[in-house]
Amino acid sequence: MNLTTKILIVVMALGLAACKNPNRYGADGANGAGMTQGGLGDPSNPASPAYFNQTVGDRVLFAVDQSTISDQGRMILAGQAQWLNTNSNYAVIIEGHADEQGTREYNLSLGAKRAAAVQDFLISQGVAAARMRTISYGKERPLAICSDEECYSKNRRAVTVLQVGGGL
């Protein structure tokens, strides 16, 4: 087995794991959100959700107590917009999250601001508003669970979650 094959297998395994266990907020997912999750497909296929999640990048990160999108975030979101404009059969839910350094209800508002900032950017890039919904999880669904900046920086995020077959 050559190195490329090995990497591909690892990536596919990750893709499969992500299908059953999207690491957006943990194994039990949106907790009764009633969302449907289809197969993520082959990440080497540019039209697959796996490609969107891994190669385009499904999330942007934020500074402490901020909802302004960074330059790097704008690049990722431009890629998301391009992908969504090409693959118009997907709708998205944009999830805003905060780290644990904040009170619960304030963090709900902060997560909502982050999700809305992403939505606004995607709209500016031509993605139809009707294809998008936002939700805030505040600090309820951290991705990384340590209590250091290393984890906090991963938790201050907005994740664009594809909804299979929900597009226009």
Place this chain on the structure above:
Amino acid sequence: MTLLRLIAALVLMTLPAHAELTIRFTDGEIEPMPFAAPNFIDEGGAGQFATDIARVVASDLQGTGLFREVGAEAYISQITSFDAPIAYADWKAINTQALITGAVQASGDQISVKFRVFDVFTGEQLGDGLQFAGTQATWRRMAHKVADAVYSRITGEGAYFDSRVVFVAESGPKNQRQKRLAVMDYDGANVQYLTDSSSIVLAPRFSPNGDRILFTSYASGFPQIYLMDVGTLAVRALGEQPGTMTFSPRFSPDGNRVAFALERDGNSDLYLLDLATMQLTQLTNSPSIETAPSFSPDGSQIVFESDRSGEQQIYIMSAVGGEATRVSNGKGRYGTPVWSPRGDMIAFTKQNEGRFHIGVMMTDGGEERLLTSSFLDEGPTWAPNGRVIMFTRESAGAEGQAQLFSVDVTGRNLRQIVTEGPSSDPAWSPLLP
């Protein structure tokens, strides 16, 4: 004559004219009043209740930090009947200052409890004896009522033991926390779960008479506010508007309206919902975050948090909206304001230099006092008498868990409320009828 001197640190403490027992503070340290609560007399069928009720009374009083129980092993004389004369010298000899005697009678499903309080040093009964009756299932409530009466007679303050707390019971790892609404007695007993863990639930609040609970749930897939009937556990969504998130609901003091935060296009503002007409009124209109409203006890004003200045701070406005005045003015971020039942203070969460604090301030922002400090303290709620504050304390790290704590408004007597599992977001009920 007064046996002990009262130092004014007991906030708003006014002693009834006949009260002789007081609690001493020396150099800011409290000297708890020694009391004895011998097992109540079994006047027929009481069995274990006679002991258990006395234990709960003693636990309530001792838990305030204002009283210290003198244990039965020190007793010289025993209470053999409810109406027998008190051997004051025997109780004085073991330095007991307050003596609580009681008797319990049970038959069928019913139970009745009576009690008296004595000032050992003056050799007088403090107030009249009282009797409570009810079903056996309510025996702990009757014990709390006895303790409430004793507490009020000695301190001159309102009572709070016969009350409940609604909270969020947590389980599971930090990145997939399961949450259920639950209620318990103020001391952690009699837990009842109100929802299952299929949806995230947050920040419940009791109605002013305890008959309903407001909370936020992700049951629809998105955060929305709900109203639960405590008797039937029936739940209905309030003012659902597609494309918005609603959260942070709080009752008005008359129980007829709900102030809450509504988020649209990323911006959170405060709204008021009339529960009878379902008419919605917008209270704030600002591009900043406005959330966590709390009514003044007279219903005329609302304290809330906003980051309109660039960071989270506390403001007060009229309950019909309009101009708001900033009241927090110290260093750091201030949130989750809660107006005290006495109307004179606001409890809050403060974040400063990487620490969280529960604090209180006067309604003009003056006399700020931080009561706690930890990695993460948040969400204060007031006991019905405005004397004690309960809040969430969460420990740091991957194994971090939320627990309930209470602290006296003076900053004394920090205690954990022991619950079955991790718990957060406590909200105190009014004193039960």
